[in-house]
Amino acid sequence: MSDSDGEKPAQLVGETFNSKAYGHPEADEVVVDVDHGADSELQRLLSTRHITMIALGSSIGMGLWLGSGTSLASGGPAAIFIGYLLSGSMIWAVAHSLGEMAVMYPLPSAFVQWTRKFVDPAAALALGWAYWFSYWITIANELQGVVTVLSFWTDEVPTAAWISIFWIVIILVNVWAVTVFAEVEVVCSTIKFCWIFVVIISFIVISAGGAPAEGPIGFRYWNQTGGFTNGFKGFLSVLPTCIFAMSGSENAGLVACETKNPRKSVPKAVGSMWIRLALFYVIGSLMVTICVDPNNPNLFGGSGTNASPFVIAYRESGLGPLAHIMNAVIFVSVLSTGSISGYAGSRTLVGLAQIGMAPKVLMRADKVGRPWFALVPTLLIGGGLAYLNVNNSGAEVFSWFSNLTSLFTLFGWGMICLSHIRMRHAWKVQGRDINDLPWKSWTFPYGAYWGLFWCILLIIVEFYLAVWPQNYSHDPTTRATSFFSTYVSVIAIVVVYIVGRILYRGPWWVSASKIDLDAGRRFYSEEQMMDEPNGTLKSMMQTLVH
Template sequence: MEDSKRLETPSTQVRSESGDLVVGDHGADSELRRILGTRHLTMIALGSSIGMGLWLGSGTSLTSGGPAGIFLGYLLAGSMIWSVSHSIGEMAIMYPLPSAFVQWTGKFICPSAALALGWAYWFSYCITIANELQGLVTVLSFWTTKVPTAAWITVFWFVIIAINIGAVTVFGEVEVIASTIKFGWIFVVIISCIVISAGGAPNHEAIGFRYWNSEPFTHGFKGFLSVLPTCIFAMSGSENAGLVAAEMRNPRRSVPTAVGSIWIRLSLFYLLGSLMVTICVSPHNPNLFGGSGTNASPFVIAYREADIEPMAHIMNAIIFISVLSTGSISGYAGARTSMGLAHLGMAPKQFAHADKTGRPWWGLACTLIIGGGLAYLNVDHSGAQVFGWFSNLTSLFTLFGWGMICLSHIRFRRAWKLQGRSAAELPWRTWTYPYAAWWGLFWCCLLIIVEFYLALWPLGGDPDAQTFFANYVSVVAILVVYLGARIYYRGPWWVDLATVNLDAGRRFYSSVDMEKPPVHGGVAKAKRALESLME
């Protein structure tokens, strides 16, 4: 069969009396409902990746890479997701589809890559649910260790299920609240850590840049490389903004706002957040997550060692909310990814359906059941050990996904130009093209090679077949699925860009959607911003 024909979806166009295209819902071509507003997308984009990777994973990264290693790791990962987000922004406005980048990959690269990416990403969402559930156990152990691990996992597994089986608007509001808490607390963390480092805490110990001066890299260059999987894992989830676009009232107005907020998250949460850790906590502290002590977050350790016990408890509560929120978002994203696969004929057709309120029950059930089931691995192993397994697997899936997003964007623009269309016709254009897309693609490819090196020669260990496959089985699985799909689909290795139907699956916008009313003065700007958030 021909790849291009298999992947195209019908699209209709309606014109108003003035001749403007006014189609509202033919971009998604699914049973999802467009009921989320700008504030939902913006806050999900701000908070979807703020979970266990940052609050707890920073501890293992600090131990492995040292102060300079963790900061540079987040700087590199941040530049990558910034590039990926701009590619997502341009394409999500043009093609707001249920599984977003999976369907973009099938449209502009090849169906085999789309199948491999879709199932890899779906499984990575299941892994993330499991990782966040076991992270909740670690967070709660700060207060008590008397409750069995399996009991905590079961309780909060059902909480994540409850958030996802409610109406989509309920899920959106829960994530807005959780993201607002995360975003607001980071300002407290930054200010308080500066005070602690300067000696203004009750213990009056001035730390400054002591740990940077004594040992910026704890295990040299290899130690720096070892923190990259955790940094990638921490930032995974930012791409979920592309999935949410399929349920937005007006992606043309909402998505650019979310893309524009990326630098806020990168600078505040990751760069400044990791910097605060490095100036307050020693990389050799035994209580760091992954160490021999309490396995606490470095942020909690900073407050506790500064004799600010109430702040340590509040910080732990914020981490709890963050981790639970990220787990629920993964359930949402996994269900939409399986729905997009079904639209491409790559998953059972039942997964393509949603109820009248927009809930894709088949995808939700499978994602939540498998994700929760994997969490019970934590019962017989330490939280840090399970985190290491899952973060390595997820980071490889994420690198593959980010790479496909950038490559899809590059090939979309080439197809657009090849078929004689002008970039001025796009509903929204990113100013970063093509440099950001190529930057993201280059580093995704390079870091997949780096992770092969780390899987073969792990930090602090000798080459071992079991360790290699435990850390690199993601790539093996992707290759097996991709090659199997190649045998099934046959045809050319690449979609012929000259024959791609650029209007199939596209969302058309009316002149009202495209227009931005003039804004004059500070009061008017504030009013316009408030109206935008309340959409």
């Protein structure tokens, strides 16, 4: 299978431009009338506002609001803070690699198709199906997170009933037109983004002793625990949850396919990454470690109400109304992340079908761009899997799913960085001018290598935790169960990769000199090339206002 199969160049409607100026070797001027996303039936209906807010809020869900509780309990305040710093540096590097490629190659399954083009078809096959698995696992995890969140208010409604109700909600959001889905996500992301400012300010007040039921706290819990509750292994056990919390940030690459002008939209999304990392994860986790005791029995995963540490901080400080509002925001966040996973999973299947790695019928979409054949199985499997929560605790199911998803995510992040490295290498080998790239990341090559290094290292670390978990048992059955519940993702990746090697064979690497760098590429008019993105803060304010 050649690099160009199923990857015809996707241009802009009615644009006339000098294609040689942007690296196209064949014609001086091209007039195009293509309105679909990179040879698929998806349509370019999303705006800069949509992609910016989806990139900002797509990964703010159960991992941060609830998973921080399990991390705080198992690792301690320093462990969770360092874990988010490390994970943040990784996704920041990944986002820059993703941004450069998404501007030039805005394809339906993005990093899957980039991996096939620049690395190896077998690796792309493994990545594509692994990511589809991770998306419906995330849907299931977020649905069981809804049950945990709503139990703060009532335990009278059966778990299966809550799952069924909000499974239907996620389905409805995804089966509307893609522009409706995008508007829903803009509203949800705006709520998340605005509320974090309230959290930071109020937690500072609580820490200083300004809450009705709590005196000054300072760094009391850091001092009591020494920063770590279970030593080095406790710190390592926090990392999968931190990775899971940030998974989904790469969805901006998928949305680019349905964006009117990726050259303007994607750099804005990448540029806003530092806001999310700083406000949501780094500062947010720091506030939690200051205001919440890691030994609190009500933390998610503890013996009490399985509450979010953010809710606990408000409730125990005598700020009951804020506790209820916080829980409502968590509810919106969890539901939003489940909805985005349905979108991303369906687009991943479309991309796999486009490059011949899934049935061609999955490429089909209706006149408003809904890929029904890819969307339906993603939503059905994800929702069905959520019913595992009926007979198990929410924290137990969260632990299973977050471990599985974090490994899929590490594999995906690593392949994005590796694809970026290989793309730049092919660009150089074929004598292309680096200035012909429509957008260049200033972090290359250090960012791409930094992200790839940590992805490989953390996959090894999770193998260590799978073999020697924090609560190590000498019972062979328990140890086997622990290993497979933690590391079965890697086994699935290896199996699919082996199948891919059998199917595609050939060399281990795609030859850099033979890669068709113009297949699947988006060409931009001179006017679009001159339309520079605004600064990050200005873009964010415009997005929130309009």
